[in-house]
Amino acid sequence: MSARIGIVTFPGSLDDRDAARAVRLGGAEPVALWHDDAMLRSVDAVFLPGGFSYGDYLRCGAIARFSEVMGLVRDAAGRGMPVLGVCNGFQVLCESHLLPGALVRNAHLRYRNRPARLRVETAATAWTNAYASGAEVVFPAKHGEGRYVADEATLDRLEANGQVVFRYLDNPNGAMRDIAGVSNEAGNVVGLMPHPEHAVEALTGPSTDGLGVVASITAYLNEGAAR
Amino acid sequence: MARVVVDVMLKSEILDPQGEAVLGALPRLGVNDVKSVRIGKRVEIEFDPSVTNAEEQSQIIADQLLANPVIENFTVSVLSEDAV
Numbered sequence: 001m002s003a004r005i006g007i008v009t010f011p012g013s014l015d016d017r018d019a020a021r022a023v024r025l026g027g028a029e030p031v032a033l034w035h036d037d038a039m040l041r042s043v044d045a046v047f048l049p050g051g052f053s054y055g056d057y058l059r060c061g062a063i064a065r066f067s068e069v070m071g072l073v074r075d076a077a078g079r080g081m082p083v084l085g086v087c088n089g090f091q092v093l094c095e096s097h098l099l100p101g102a103l104v105r106n107a108h109l110r111y112r113n114r115p116a117r118l119r120v121e122t123a124a125t126a127w128t129n130a131y132a133s134g135a136e137v138v139f140p141a142k143h144g145e146g147r148y149v150a151d152e153a154t155l156d157r158l159e160a161n162g163q164v165v166f167r168y169l170d171n172p173n174g175a176m177r178d179i180a181g182v183s184n185e186a187g188n189v190v191g192l193m194p195h196p197e198h199a200v201e202a203l204t205g206p207s208t209d210g211l212g213v214v215a216s217i218t219a220y221l222n223e224g225a226a227r
Numbered sequence: 228m229a230r231v232v233v234d235v236m237l238k239s240e241i242l243d244p245q246g247e248a249v250l251g252a253l254p255r256l257g258v259n260d261v262k263s264v265r266i267g268k269r270v271e272i273e274f275d276p277s278v279t280n281a282e283e284q285s286q287i288i289a290d291q292l293l294a295n296p297v298i299e300n301f302t303v304s305v306l307s308e309d310a311v
Contacts, residue, residue: 094297102295104237105244109248149297150297151240151297174242
């Protein structure tokens with residue numbers, strides 16, 4: 001049976017359909033989850049897509065954190081369920097304290113919309129195991145509040161633990177230490193600003209590197225099923 | 228009635244690009260003596276007249292929602308004391 005990946009739609013989510021399409025192209029089964037339903041519908045993993053949940057009011061992701069479904073996502077993540085947050089989804093995970101740090105306004109104050117070259121810093125997460133550590137990938141980046149910040153002690157800890165998952169090769173937003181994506185300590189929760197789900201077909205994306213994310217989670221879940 | 232103001236500011240070590248942009252525009256007004264500009268948020272909260280713990284509730288609101296402790300500090304000020 002193919003892996004069931006839940007994709008949450010918040011009011012203002014934009015990339016939920018692309019996420020579902022990417023999941024399907026990668027051979028898994030996308031399952032629509034609704035922000036206001038306290039139901040995870042027996043999914044094996046959760047994908048929080050990009051967009052502007054709740055209009056990005058107050059801070060990006062700050063209101064989404066208190067939605068019905070996020071309470072369940074937080075509990076499930078604590079029990080080891082894989083959770084991926086892309087762009088606004090990453091912001092939601094940071095606001096929910098599922099990931100360390102925060103995402104603030106780009107240093108140059110401009111919205112950035114272009115392919116981003118990234119290095120996969122670790123393959124030891126549920127969402128990156130299909131890549132080689134150190135592999136270079138190209139995912140589209142499109143955000144106004146994507147500058148990753150955390151205090152120095154937290155950054156040092158992330159580096160030491162191998163929790164920096166993606167790093168920009170051409171930092172588009174002033175992110176500290178060129179960080180594009182991080183994981184929690186266990187490696188089941190990953191967030192990144194650039195969009196793997198927009199890099200799954202040659203016709204519409206700058207690469208097909210994003211399929212590796214779906215391949216990773218599928219492999220991770222199959223391995224779990226085999227254990 | 229309890230009126231409470233919550234001020235939220237980026238921590239000093241967090242770059243404030245909006246403040247920098249405003250600072251950069253000041254010479255165009257002929258103002259050249261400003262060293263730094265920081266931009267924050269002011270949130271005004273009005274409680275039901277019956278509320279007796281407005282300050283306590285405001286602390287919860289500010290700590291859990293209005294400010295993100297990773298990047299921001301906040302202060303809570305009670306404006307009218309009569310119902311607090």
